[in-house]
Amino acid sequence: MNQLRQIGWRRGGLGLIVTALLLLGAVHLFADEPEIALTIGEPWEDMRQRSSAAIDPAIPGQYWGRLPKSDARLRLIDPQYGFVTPLARFFTVTFDNERVGTIRMSPQIEPLLLDDTLKVVLDLQEQWRKGGWIPVRVKDDPPFADTPEWRAQLRDVNQGGWSYWQAGDKYKLMMGVNRFKDDRNPTEERYLIKLELTKQRLKQ
Template sequence: MSLRSRIGGWRSGLIVVMLVLLILAAIRQLTQPLWGEPEIALEMGGTYEDMRKHSSASFSPLIRGHVWFGIPKVDAKLRFVDPQFGFTTPVARFFTVDFDDSVIFGIRMSPQIEPLLIDDALKVVLDLQDQWRAKGWVAKGLQNNPTIVDTPEWRAYLRKGILAGITYWQADDKYQVMLVVGRFEDYRNPTEERYLITLALAKPWTPFDEIEDSYDEPRHFPAPQPK
């Protein structure tokens, strides 16, 4: 093979590689919003297949059979799908979805990718509560677990690290959510106050309407009540 033929073949190969790179760059540009913030689109009572179809985040393989849980392969936010009660969360690192024979019945997650400073933790909590309130969710169990607000009293309560702040919200008889924020010892930031948020969502499991007026012993460290 002559030198000219070799050079021509090398140039042709380089052109092909450049075209492939340009195509991949164009595809990445078009899908960048999805790649930049992967999303899990989830409907309670929906199937594993539907979740994978409508989500931009890759997920653990389907395991046939009864109760099990799946985990996303990347950090991802939740988009809870419901025409009336839907909401979204920040990107999460801990995220599990509970299934029974491929049908979704529960979510457990922490809507953050690392323990947060108190300002950032309260911002996440208040945003979620605002979304639920705007969509018609109702706070429940207020006698012992009032809604969380950003006040000096609430900050002092959380900083003690004795009890976490817990709030329950319910969407008619369809869903119930428990949101918890508490002090967390972060070994990477030992001199800072860091906080961990957890969220559990499923069909209503605590009958608040039945126990709301029942007698309950006062707590030694009650959460701040609204003024």
């Protein structure tokens, strides 16, 4: 399952991320850092009214997704497990019967250098730890760290890395980092971060 999820991100999500980062590069509507503030499962209109970034209405009776109309950061408003991301250019929120579903995003507005990538990733992990999130699958996919071993793994275009986190019985997320060939900066090593946040579905 882990491998299938990663393949799905690389084949489906990665192309959308690259398109959003490159084609929307001229859009700079984030002077006040607009945000999408939500909790999973809440009514879509509650999220729209609370958020400072514009996003279209849900379609009644349908499962689909929307992108904010500008760069925006994610704010999960849970009183215990909440966290805030940097501004994102690729940012999708699904809805199911007019309720907030899965969030998929790349918490950056352009491909980042490795030092900047690690800064974002480690800040997010620190927020999760402080909020009570627990890393899972640590034997195969431990949390990211600024170590020579992790840097070498991320620099390998055939590897990259993934980390998985769980917030009690409420949420789960996965975060991945992969090296990316940035045609605008052909002599530099650039990276993309992928983040997926979903509701925790407990086994019956």
